[in-house]
Amino acid sequence: MNAKENVIASLAAALGTELPAAQIAELLEVPKSSTLGDYAFPTFSLAKIRRQAPPLIAQSLVDVIDQTGYEKVVATGAYVNFFLDKSTFAQDILATILTEGQHYGDSDLGAGGNVPIDMSSPNIAKPMSMGHLRSTVIGNSLAKIYSKIGYHPYKINYLGDWGTQFGKLIVAYHKWGSEAEIKADPIGNLLKYYVRFHKEAETDPKLDDEGRLWFKKLEDGDPEATHLWEWFRGLSLAEFNKIYQRLGVEFDSDNGEAYYNDKMDPVVQELTDKHLLQASQGAQIVDLTDEGLTPALIKRSDGATLYITRDLAAAIDRYHKFHFAKSLYVVGSEQTEHFKQLKAVLEKMGHTWAQDIVHVPFGLITKDGKKLSTRKGNVVLLDQVLDEAVDLAKAQIASKNPDLKNADQVAHQVGVGAVIFHDLKNDRLDSFDFSLQEVVRFEGETGPYVQYTNARAQSILRKAATNVDLTTDKLVLTDPKAWDVLKYLADFPNMITRAATEYEPSVIAKFALRLAKAFNKYYANSKILVADDELNARLALVSAVSQVLQAALDLLGVQAPAEM
RNA sequence: GGCGCAGUAGCUCAGCAGGAUAGAGCAACGGUCUUCUAAACCGUAGGUCGUGGGUUCGAGUCUCACCUGCGUCACCA
Incomplete structure (x- = not known):
């Protein structure tokens, strides 16, 4: 009890x-x-x-x-x-944490159910921006959280590798591009063509028609279109993988939209058989007015498919593959309507499992108050933000801890950790205006603050150089200054389930901050390494704090260096 | 205009299922390193919780209206 x-x-x-x-x-x-x-x-x-x-x-x-x-x-x-009763509470919680180790906070709520997570989803031929970071780190964190409570997550990078944009890109490449340029800087130049295309299309609407035509060719298997598509895709993926490596994120699947190209016909057929499809203004739609939604456009008037067509095929495919307990989509809040349509169409088709589809939306990142737009060239490049953060961490280490051995590795952990933590600490749905200064901050409520707290705890444990004795009567801790720390430690399991039910990694981030703050306060006011009756209990506390901080950071996808 | 999200200290945000004097961080000012890493700790200052009704013993929290900002509303994703 x-x-x-x-x-x-x-x-x-x-x-x-x-x-x-x-x-x-x-x-x-x-x-x-x-x-x-x-x-x-x-x-x-x-x-x-x-x-x-x-x-x-x-x-x-x-x-x-x-x-x-x-x-x-x-x-x-x-x-x-x-x-x-403080001493009983301390004994119980310290013994629990130190015996359960990394399993502290585990539960079996998920009962082994599968949870595919649609996440990251960068668009081929475009650089990864801060917007993709959100989807990537939220998805990654949810996967870890769901795994801890007994589900089997399955991370899917639903690459944006299909759609009219590729038609446009092919047109742009034909008009202004060269192989040499692309080899020199693949994404940079592809982006350049893409931006130019949209600029010129404003005065020359015929370009859009050409773009649509080339996408239709691609869907129909035209060799030249296919060749260019494969080339662009491969180059882009190689660049993306470098970033995923820096972030420490791995996927279970890279099946993007293109993967469903040949899986849409059965869906369209099923819609037809169930008399859900109707012609409207030359296009094929599913009417959703009874749901209070705008119609779902299944096929364009030229017969080409659309985003929702592919998403329908993907949803059905995932159901057959996983028989999922839940199917998560970590996608920006501006697509809320799309997911309502998706669920509504699936329900009309009679797929009762549509109710287990969960859109996990997140707020928009703006730059100078304006929406980031690749087309308009208003982007914040993720690579540059990470570079900046790591450089800053290096400088910080050089001035604060110049003798640190693996300084480069730690700089990477701290810099990247700062960026990830910053993205996860606020409510998912909060929009924020991008500020480099804010993202690479290492003081106050930041990832490095939590990492630093753990590093201090680790430092004490190294100096103590003894193992903590888990005999309960050696775990009596009566110091009232330790009380808040103990209570937060006991709270960790609740925080995990709350983060899971709310699809909200920020619950964990805020918890880590609270615990770190409480421990720093304790650290500043109590001497730990003194030989008295409670030394073993204090070391147990330090050890438990370090363990729980590491676990919390891990759930966020942030690394925890032992020294920094 | 319809729908959705939001409006809490100068700035960025907490405030879990309504409850006891509204909390942090940053920025400002002032303290604390001969003692476990000062990326830390302590203190000072800073608020009609967008506005007005309603429900309740009690509302930052629930409800309605209005104001403001952002997103979205068929051949992009």
Whole structure:
């Protein structure tokens, strides 16, 4: 029985039949300030039943509650405040964390269910921007979180390697490109052509028609179009892989949109058989007005497919492959409508599993208040941001810890960690304006702050040079300054499940910050390495903190150097 | 205009399922390294929680309206 259950049981015993345990659990809260206690029970709702003033009720409850096992139980105003027994709590939580090791916080909520995660999805022939970073790191973190609670995640890089844009790119390459240029700087020059295409298309709408024509050719298997497409795709993928390597992200599949090119006919056929498809203005659509949605365009008037056609094929394919418990799509919030359409069409087709499709949207990154647009050339290149961050980390190490051995490796871990953490610490849906200064910051609520905290803990453990004794009576820690740290440590499993149910890595990031801050405070006020009765318990605390910080960082996809 | 997301300190944001005096970080100012890494810690200052109703014993939190910003609304993804 954990601490919270104990408190509920105590209240239930005192209240008898007045309130069921489930309702007590619902009312029970954690006070904002730990000076008020560890758990608090508000008596307002009892005031109605008993027709008594809340403070009186609180006091009368305190009078009948059995106080054994608690430090104290007191009435403060309308609340019954429970103070847990510090040494028992410390013994329990430290022993649990240190015995369970890296499995602390694991659970079996997922029961082995498959969870394909659609993530990253950069577009071929375009550089990776900060927008792709979000999808990549959120998806990667969710995969780790879901794995920890017993699911089998399956990371899919749904590459944007198909669509009208390739027709446009081929036209642009024919008009202004050269093989030599592309070999020199593949993505840079492909992007240059693409930007120019859109600029010229503004005054020459015929270009768009040509682009659509070439995409149709590509879909029909035209050899020249196919050859160019393969070439562009291969070059792009090689560049992307360099970035994924820097980020430490690996995929289980690179099946992009093109992979579904030959899997769309059956879908269109199924839609036809089920009488869902109808002609409208020359195009083939599924009407969704009864869902309050705009129609889903399945085929263009020239017969070419669209994004949603491919996504339908992909969704069905993933279902057949995985029989997923959930199917996640980590895609920007501007595509919310698209996923509503996707689910609605699948439901109309009779696929009840459509309800397990979850769009995990995230907010837009802007630059100077404007949306990033590859077409308009308004981009923030991910590679450059990472370079900048790593350089800064190098400079920082040179001035703070010049003797550090593997300085380059640590600079990489810290710089990249800062960028990833920055992207994950706020609510997914928050939009933010890109600021390099903000992203590469190492002080305050940042990834490096958490990493640094762990490095300090590791440093103490190295200096102590003894193993922590896990015998429970050696884990008595009465120092009140350690209390907040202990409570946060105990909170980690809850944070993991909350992050999972909300699809929200920021829950973990914020938790890591809270724990790091509490530990730094403790560190600044208590001397750890002194030979007294509680030395072993303090080392256990330091060890547990380091272990949980590392676990939290790992769930975010951020590395934790032992020294920095 | 319809739908969606958001509006909390100068800036960036927390505030979990409504609850006890609204919290951090950055920036500003002032302290703390002969002692476990000062990428840290402590303090000072800074707020009509967009506006107005409603529900409730109690609203930053729920609800409605309005204002503001962003996204989106068929042949892009």
